[in-house]
Amino acid sequence: QSVVTQSPSASGAPGQRVTISCSGSSSNIGRNIVNWYQQFPGTAPKLLIYNSRQRPSGVPDRFSGSKSGTSASLAISGLQSEDEADYYCATWDDSLNGYVFGTGTKVIVL
């Protein structure tokens, strides 16, 4: 089991705002940046947010990230049907001297 936890699922109607949380500790999120990855069934993950809040080129500004203390969040505003996917946070853990992924959150568009 991962040392970084996420709620198993989040849902919203099209156009609504959904927030996904990522909870860690002082050895990981508390000291390091967080990246977020989006994964559709049967495909490889894609980098969605890096450095806790920055978007790679091509990622819509509907996606935003934030970090505070030992937690991080990903918000999706103006939810669209194509946003239905699994989302993972990831960060470096100084105690484990390795990366850790969150447990993943499935976003469902109602």
Next chain:
Amino acid sequence: QVTLRESGPALVKVSQTLTLTCSFSGFSLTTSGFFVAWIRQPPGKALEWLARIDWDDEKFYSMSLKTRLSISKDPSRDQVVLTLTNVDPLDTATYYCARTMTVAGNTMFDYWGPGTLVAVSS
């Protein structure tokens, strides 16, 4: 254009050694700031980071799998090899390799291969 592709056996038997190769193009593992990582995902489960090799040959391993993992690179062939010894059915997963890039001290997996599914059978 950066691409990565994993290759290896689709099926291995319990207690055997799994060897996977990541072939990449569009970047060089001799360039400072670039690394290659391996990540796996059991069916229906979360992503799990396994190992990383850096441009200067520094290596990092998942603490829980450290005794069974080995990562190496062949920069002349643009390949990274991961071996996992003494496999178990719990090692059944899709294995991904990913380019890891550093920007201002922050690392991210910015390009991923399509993944290769490996099943461990008894």
